[in-house]
Amino acid sequence: MKQTISVLVENRAGVLNRITSLFSRRAFNIDSLAVGVTDDPSLSRITIIVDNDNTVVEQVEKQLYKLVEVIKVRTLDENALIGRELMIIKVSANKNNREHIMTICSICGAKVVDISPTSMTMEISDTPERVRTFEDMMRPFNILEVARTGVIALQKGAGKI
Amino acid sequence: MEMTGAQILIEGLQREGVERVFGYAGATICPIADALLAAPKLAYTLVRTEQNAGHMASGYARVTGRTGVCIVTSGPGATNLITGIATAYMDSIPMVAITGQVPSVQLGRDIFQEVDITGATLPFTKHNYLVKNAAELPRVIKEAFHIASTGRPGPVLIDIPVDVQDQLVTEVEFPQDIRIRGYNPSVKGNDKQIANVAKAINGAERPVICAGGGVFLSHAEDALREFAEKTRIPVVTTMMGLSLFPTEHPLNMGMIGTHGNVSANKALAKSDRLIMIGTRAADRAIFSPDEIQRRMPIIHIDVDPAEIGKNMLPTVPLVGSAKVILRQLMDRDLHVNCGAWLEMLQEMRREELNRTYPEKEGYVFPGRLLRLLGERLREDAAVCVDVGQNQIWSCKHLRLNGSRFLTSGGLGTMGYAIPAAIGVKSAQRSRQVVAVCGDGSFQMAMNELAAIVAHKMDVKILLLRNGVLGLVRQSQVQAPYHGPYGVDLDGSPDFSVIAAAYGIPSLHLDSEAQTEETLDRFLAMEGPALLIAEVSPDWKTTD
Numbered sequence: 001m002k003q004t005i006s007v008l009v010e011n012r013a014g015v016l017n018r019i020t021s022l023f024s025r026r027a028f029n030i031d032s033l034a035v036g037v038t039d040d041p042s043l044s045r046i047t048i049i050v051d052n053d054n055t056v057v058e059q060v061e062k063q064l065y066k067l068v069e070v071i072k073v074r075t076l077d078e079n080a081l082i083g084r085e086l087m088i089i090k091v092s093a094n095k096n097n098r099e100h101i102m103t104i105c106s107i108c109g110a111k112v113v114d115i116s117p118t119s120m121t122m123e124i125s126d127t128p129e130r131v132r133t134f135e136d137m138m139r140p141f142n143i144l145e146v147a148r149t150g151v152i153a154l155q156k157g158a159g160k161i
Numbered sequence: 162m163e164m165t166g167a168q169i170l171i172e173g174l175q176r177e178g179v180e181r182v183f184g185y186a187g188a189t190i191c192p193i194a195d196a197l198l199a200a201p202k203l204a205y206t207l208v209r210t211e212q213n214a215g216h217m218a219s220g221y222a223r224v225t226g227r228t229g230v231c232i233v234t235s236g237p238g239a240t241n242l243i244t245g246i247a248t249a250y251m252d253s254i255p256m257v258a259i260t261g262q263v264p265s266v267q268l269g270r271d272i273f274q275e276v277d278i279t280g281a282t283l284p285f286t287k288h289n290y291l292v293k294n295a296a297e298l299p300r301v302i303k304e305a306f307h308i309a310s311t312g313r314p315g316p317v318l319i320d321i322p323v324d325v326q327d328q329l330v331t332e333v334e335f336p337q338d339i340r341i342r343g344y345n346p347s348v349k350g351n352d353k354q355i356a357n358v359a360k361a362i363n364g365a366e367r368p369v370i371c372a373g374g375g376v377f378l379s380h381a382e383d384a385l386r387e388f389a390e391k392t393r394i395p396v397v398t399t400m401m402g403l404s405l406f407p408t409e410h411p412l413n414m415g416m417i418g419t420h421g422n423v424s425a426n427k428a429l430a431k432s433d434r435l436i437m438i439g440t441r442a443a444d445r446a447i448f449s450p451d452e453i454q455r456r457m458p459i460i461h462i463d464v465d466p467a468e469i470g471k472n473m474l475p476t477v478p479l480v481g482s483a484k485v486i487l488r489q490l491m492d493r494d495l496h497v498n499c500g501a502w503l504e505m506l507q508e509m510r511r512e513e514l515n516r517t518y519p520e521k522e523g524y525v526f527p528g529r530l531l532r533l534l535g536e537r538l539r540e541d542a543a544v545c546v547d548v549g550q551n552q553i554w555s556c557k558h559l560r561l562n563g564s565r566f567l568t569s570g571g572l573g574t575m576g577y578a579i580p581a582a583i584g585v586k587s588a589q590r591s592r593q594v595v596a597v598c599g600d601g602s603f604q605m606a607m608n609e610l611a612a613i614v615a616h617k618m619d620v621k622i623l624l625l626r627n628g629v630l631g632l633v634r635q636s637q638v639q640a641p642y643h644g645p646y647g648v649d650l651d652g653s654p655d656f657s658v659i660a661a662a663y664g665i666p667s668l669h670l671d672s673e674a675q676t677e678e679t680l681d682r683f684l685a686m687e688g689p690a691l692l693i694a695e696v697s698p699d700w701k702t703t704d
Contacts, residue, residue: 010343014279014291021283062467068288068308071343 002031003057004081004153006161007046007064008072011037015069019046026063028055032085032150043071047152074161076153083153086125088113089135092142093120101141108134119144164333166295167192167326170259171200173302176335179230180204181221181587183214187234189261189274192326206587206616209608211238213580215245215316216569217612219254220584223567224543224592226380228255228310229584235261236274239320240281244574246316247285251571252401253378255314257305258286265293265322279320287315295328299335307339312346313465314378346464350481350489357477358436358460359493365434367502368394371417373446374401374570375439375463381484385438388487392497394436395506397425399446400556402439404566408535408559409514414506418446420553420702424510429453432502436460437475439483441468443571462486519704523671524697526704527551527625528558530676534595534623535560537680542593543567543585547578547602550631553702555597576605579622583609586618593684595621600650601630607656610663613689620689624656627696635701660691667691 009015016035023030031049038045050060061073093101098120105112105122108130114121124134128151135146155161164172170193174182181204186194197205208214211233218229229249233242239260249256263272279289288308290301298321305317350358362368376385382405389396389412397417398405406413415422417429429435429447434457441463442450450473453459461468461475462483469478479486518529531554538544540563546555552568559566567585569577582596598606603624613620630648637645657667670679670692683692 017280018283021280025284059467059471062470065343066287066465066467068341068344 001052002078003050003052004076004078004083004151005048005050005057005060006074006076006153006155007048007070008038008161009044009046010069010071011042011044012069015044016046018067018069019064022063022067026059028060034150034152036152047150049151072161074155076155080156081153082156083127083151084125085128085131085149085151086123087131087135087146087148088121088123089138089143090114090119090121090145091138092118092144094118097141101138104134104137108137110134162333163329163331165192165196165326166292166298166321166328166330167196169295169298169330169333170302170321170326171196171203173299173335174230175200175203177302177306178227181206182230182232183208183217183221183584184232185211185214185234185238187238187261187274189235189263189323190232190326192323193232193259193261193321204587206583206612208580209611211241212244212576213606213609215242215249215256215258216574216577216580217584217587218256218258219245219249219252220545220567220581221588222255222584223377224565224585225588228257228306230257230259232259233261234274235263235278236276239276239278243282243285246282246318248569248572248574248577249316250285250287252374252569253314254316255310256316257309258316258318260318260320261326262291262320262322264324266324268322279318282318285316286318289318289320291320292325293322295325295330296333299333300339303336303339304341307341308344312344313375347466347480348464348482348485350462350479350486354477354479355486355489355493358462358479359490359495361434361458361460361477362392362394362436363496365497366499367432368434368436368497368499369414369428369432370394370396370436370438371399371429371440371446372396372402372405372438373399373440376402376405376483379439379464379483381439381482381487384484384487388491391491392495393503394497394499395428395503397428399440399443399570400568401570403556404561404564407563408561411507412503414510415513416556419448420445420556422513422557424506424513427509428506433457434460436462438462438487441465442472444472447473519700520673521697524695525670525673525676526700527554527694527696528704529673530670530680530694531555531559531597533676534680535562535564537684538562538564538595539593540564542595543582543589545578545582545585545594545596547596547598548573548575549599549602550627550635550700550702551597551599551602551625553632554625557702575602578602579606579609579620582620582622583612583616583618586620587616594619595623597623597625599631600624600626600628600653600656603656604650604653607659610660610665614663614665618689619687621683621686622689622691624691624693625696626656626693627698627700628653629698631698632702634698656691656693665689665691667693669693669695671695
């Protein structure tokens with residue numbers, strides 16, 4: 001089962017390396033990791049998705065706290081979070097299937113950002129499940145390239161980490 | 162006040178109360194060496210390989226309770242030190258390691274003697290710094306010492322490029338206090354949890370205390386002894402907890418684990434309440450954590466919250482300093498009555514302590530030798546033990562009558578004993594210091610005999626010679642392996658000639674009848690000496 005961990009860290013050179021190095025040597029399995037600066041330029045937020053079945057989330061939290069640059073660690077409630085992922089996907093497309101692709105985009109809420117005689121590039125930003133659904137729907141069209149950001153998430157409600 | 166980065170470093174070290182540093186020279190630390198030249202009050206020990214600067218700083222730190230400091234150059238100097246840093250990391254020894262680095266403007270271009278030491282030591286340091294501006298040094302130094310010596314102690318590395326060492330800072334300010342946002346170790350135990358611990362202890366019929374290196378690190382030796390004597394609960398220790406109690410103390414059941422004492426392992430196997438203090442329940446001490454946590458309630462007291470629940474799930478976790486928590490506990494109403502349990506264990510312990518040993522013509526059995534050695538040591542002695550069969554025999558048989566026992570437990574680094582002994586002796590010149598090693602480990606550190614001689618140190622070295630790498634060989638001659646391989650120390654020199662080359666006298670021992678007299682002569686010798694004892698390569702640690 002996937003768990004989302006939100007980590008507040010000092011925005012300093014090398015911090016991301018410390019985090020990934022920790023995960024590697026402690027053999028923590030992560031599905032994705034996304035990092036970005038917060039409204040406070042001295043702090044960054046790292047959103048990490050771990051697989052609860054192979055990795056003890058409590059140990060992940062405690063080991064993260066041992067890093068001096070880590071300020072706060074919170075495992076988000078999977079039922080009460082807002083999680084989003086951005087994907088840019090390029091598929092083979094021509095005049096025969098362009099309309100079909102457009103229909104799927106319209107249904108899924110994806111936006112076309114580039115077009116060429118033999119391809120189309122779309123972007124979609126949504127929950128991880130809906131992004132996956134869109135990707136599955138694009139598969140029959142021959143996916144040329146995919147880039148995704150990994151999940152970022154905030155807890156619902158007025159609280160803050 | 163105008164100072165160079167190197168001068169700031171030396172001043173910063175002295176403000177932290179550093180009295181001695183251990184190091185090895187190099188191009189990228191010449192500015193630091195120059196600043197040391199102008200600071201004669203800061204003593205310096207030159208090692209013969211950088212790894213030993215770490216081990217010496219470790220021995221120094223462990224007996225003084227202060228942070229050990231080592232300074233080496235960039236590139237190979239720094240990579241050589243990694244083993245010393247990792248050894249300290251695994252045993253949570255407070256240490257600040259300073260490495261020189263190529264000029265900051267040239268970083269990342271594979272300059273001569275450049276290595277990414279901060280990247281390389283990420284797994285082995287509590288924290289590390291690459292200082293690119295000398296104006297940051299005063300704060301960095303203060304932070305480094307704070308992090309190294311508080312909470313769960315450990316090594317902190319400061320990498321200083323040579324141009325930063327030369328950089329002139331015009332307005333140098335040494336901070337009085339520092340505040341690290343993400344670092345706030347707990348010291349005092351939560352009151353509610355203290356009450357839960359007391360309740361859990363009071364309900365026990367066959368409790369046992371398991372004490373580890375954390376008790377030494379938090380300076381809680383006296384508090385632990387008081388607590389155990391007040392509650393009359395039997396105590397076992399991990400390897401790192403050896404010498405918390407003298408061997409023959411009525412509550413001391415010995416060392417637990419794969420290579421431990423029978424009475425200690427029995428105590429653990431038959432108890433109904435395990436009270437862990439300052440130990441992390443690592444695999445060598447507690448080899449079946451699942452079985453134990455199934456069988457009985459476990460109280461785990463440790464300063465590092467990450468250790469609690471890592472190997473074993475405790476029933477009552479308690480985070481804080483062992484010293485503070487033990488005092489808090491003793492303020493509570495503790496009424497444990499396990500007299501019969503204690504007596505049963507004491508009987509088993511007595512039997513083990515009075516056991517006889519095997520004999521073989523031309524050899525001395527290390528168990529007997531170490532027991533007799535221990536009996537002859539002064540109460541304030543320090544014994545630095547290496548890794549391998551020599552270590553296991555020392556753990557099981559060395560009679561500790563108040564002496565301090567130091568070894569490399571977590572990493573099990575061969576070559577630890579001699580430099581650690583030098584570190585101890587550097588701090589405490591009048592203390593009786595003995596190093597115990599095998600011929601494998603002696604050959605890893607024998608170059609430091611030079612430091613012993615250069616500093617005129619009375620360090621006595623007991624070398625258990627069996628011509629093989631004993632502990633590994635022992636595993637190879639039984640299932641699932643098929644025989645010894647790559648464990649013969651062929652080509653080993655005559656160690657007495659090596660010692661003589663350094664001007665150090667040696668004695669030989671190959672007959673049980675001569676043991677006591679030889680030991681007396683050995684310990685009475687003035688200055689450093691080497692005692693080479695012949696040990697059978699076929700003897701096992703289980704003998």
